[in-house]
Amino acid sequence: MALTDSGRVEAFSDGVLAIAITLLVLDLRVPARDDLHGASLASALSHQWPAYAAYLVSFLTIGIMWVNHHAMFTQVRQVDRPVLFANLALLLAVSFLPFPTHLLAEYLTADGRDAHTAAAVYSATMLAVGLAFSVLWLAITRTAGLLHAHLDRAAGRAALRRFGVGSVAYAGTVALSFVNAYATLAVHGALALYYCFDQLATSGRAPVPEPGAE
Template identity: 50%
Template sequence: MNTSRLEAFSDGVFAVAITLLVLQFVVPDVQSGKLLAALLGQWPQLVTYTASFLTVGVIWVNHHTIFKGLRAVDRTIQFINLILLMFVVLVPYPTQLLGRYLNSGFNASVAAAFYGVS
């Protein structure tokens, strides 16, 4: 099989994963004059979003570089790629978890460990 179908599928999965990252943000419903404080209160989500976006972006660039050098893929490469994509699409969950519990003492440690392992 040539690489174009696998690359197109992979690009779609990367796009979905990056899109899911932004869903952790909730538009604050605040009274007049309180929006800035509400936005500043979302700094943990912004930090984890940025880190995860860059991580997924780097993986995508590396994926593209690897596939640029291939002319065809076999079943083994397809399954290895599928496992990689499984982990890529998992990234939004630990991102949201860490963003929510970053200021929560021991919960922050657990969330950070889970984020790191993921």
């Protein structure tokens, strides 16, 4: 199986994540003077708070994911095809995130089922992102040959459990979406803060012998 240096994967991933996080700002619209209809600019800006809230949560999610993605790949020496495809699946989910962010910003304050539907689409996308990140971790740690240092199974499972807590919570937000869209967005903000903490195992590693070493 062909192996390649992880640097190209990191560079490509950084580019995709940078584009996705930049596209989020397109939802922040400057109110046109002709649309004020006698209202103040401050009032018009305040009415756009759903866009600001959705932007902030999605920005934090992608930004913190970039930090954790970087931390993950500092442990990786080389990658194979399963890792490449797992990483592509993660980037697919992340690059889609600007769409449900815009959807939620537009319909968060809507009446009836529309707000719930928008929140559910947003939550389902976040769930896909969380699951894809866990799959990437599994692909990377399934063989010691891809890592700079050996990661024992207990440490690998501990990190996976920490990822899994977030994924279970994301699944819960899909159900919460049909109860309260505002609470759903708040929970997503809390989950972004949860992932601020290092989810990767930091112990249980031993140096991997170089090929041919005794």
